[in-house]
Amino acid sequence: MLTSVVSRLATTLTYPLRPSDFLAVVDPRHSSRQVRGVVTGVHRLADDVATVRFRPGRGWRTPRAGQWVRVGVEIDGVRRWRPFSLSSGEGEEPAVTVGAVGLVSGALVRDTRPGDLLFLDQPQGDFLLPPTPGPVLLIGAGTGLTPLRSMLRTLLARDPAADVTLLQLARSRADALFADELDALAARHPGLRLVRHLSGAAGRLDLATPGVLAALVPDWRARASYVCGPEGLVADAERLWAGA
Numbered sequence: 078m079l080t081s082v083v084s085r086l087a088t089t090l091t092y093p094l095r096p097s098d099f100l101a102v103v104d105p106r107h108s109s110r111q112v113r114g115v116v117t118g119v120h121r122l123a124d125d126v127a128t129v130r131f132r133p134g135r136g137w138r139t140p141r142a143g144q145w146v147r148v149g150v151e152i153d154g155v156r157r158w159r160p161f162s163l164s165s166g167e168g169e170e171p172a173v174t175v176g177a178v179g180l181v182s183g184a185l186v187r188d189t190r191p192g193d194l195l196f197l198d199q200p201q202g203d204f205l206l207p208p209t210p211g212p213v214l215l216i217g218a219g220t221g222l223t224p225l226r227s228m229l230r231t232l233l234a235r236d237p238a239a240d241v242t243l244l245q246l247a248r249s250r251a252d253a254l255f256a257d258e259l260d261a262l263a264a265r266h267p268g269l270r271l272v273r274h275l276s277g278a279a280g281r282l283d284l285a286t287p288g289v290l291a292a293l294v295p296d297w298r299a300r301a302s303y304v305c306g307p308e309g310l311v312a313d314a315e316r317l318w319a320g321a
């Protein structure tokens with residue numbers, strides 16, 4: 078009660094600024110109107126791909142594996158928003174992994190430094206793991222690997238023996254996002270089977286054609302499956318599962 082009286086009073090006395098604006102001076106992540114995060118690290122995975130870790134301010138809801146967040150970046154005085162999947166596992170410091178393809182992604186990959194502020198919306202999306210998943214199949218290409226990495230790290234943290242097959246599609250090993258990390262995880266976790274299809278050498282994988290996925294993942298029908306990547310890949314997968 079006392080708090081709310083003081084707060085109302087302060088609001089009157091400091092108009093047009095609100096108490097939250099003064100708190101923002103002390104802690105730049107604090108704002109009652111806009112959640113922000115402070116960048117804590119930028120890890121370059123390739124020339125044009127980086128993972129940006131951040132510490133969100135108060136009011137940000139804990140994300141679940143597979144969710145995405147709209148990130149706002151100020152470029153030439155204009156705040157521009159784009160959605161990015163969280164690549165961090167549940168319970169880890171939040172992170173997005175971004176491929177530089179345009180304005181906002183380019184700014185995040187090339188110009189972001191520890192200590193910078195990001196504007197954030199709440200994590201959202203229903204691309205989520207079931208509460209008690211059985212065998213899981215994750216299929217991803219390009220930056221589509223980001224929510225799958227989040228799911229994989231979450232599953233293995235919950236159960237180091239989790240039964241997971243990850244099918245990664247990439248042009249080459251150099252293009253395969255998180256390749257070293259995924260190899261290391263597969264070496265440590267016998268329940269994780271990593272299948273990598275490199276289209277530069279092996280040609281495009283036509284998921285929609287019956288038998289193609291079965292050749293790589295014979296038990297695919299018995300697995301809860303998650304696919305993320307370019308539209309064509311997702312459409313092919315939908316066709317395959319519709320006919321399964």
Ligand SMILES: Cc1cc2nc3c(=O)[nH]c(=O)nc-3n(C[C@H](O)[C@H](O)[C@H](O)COP(=O)(O)OP(=O)(O)OC[C@H]3O[C@@H](n4cnc5c(N)ncnc54)[C@H](O)[C@@H]3O)c2cc1C
Pocket residue numbers: 145159160161162163173174175176177178179180181182183220223224
């Ligand atoms: C739910 C969701 C989750 C996403 N998660 C991620 C993620 O984890 N990591 C990530 O890097 N991106 C992710 N994206 C894409 C991201 O939101 C942006 O669309 C992307 O970064 C391009 O924004 P930009 O401002 O850099 O490019 P813009 O300046 O808006 O576009 C510049 C040019 O790039 C082209 N372009 C846009 N997107 C792509 C693309 N993906 N590949 C090639 N060319 C493109 C446009 O056609 C345009 O010509 C996600 C998108 C959605 C909808």
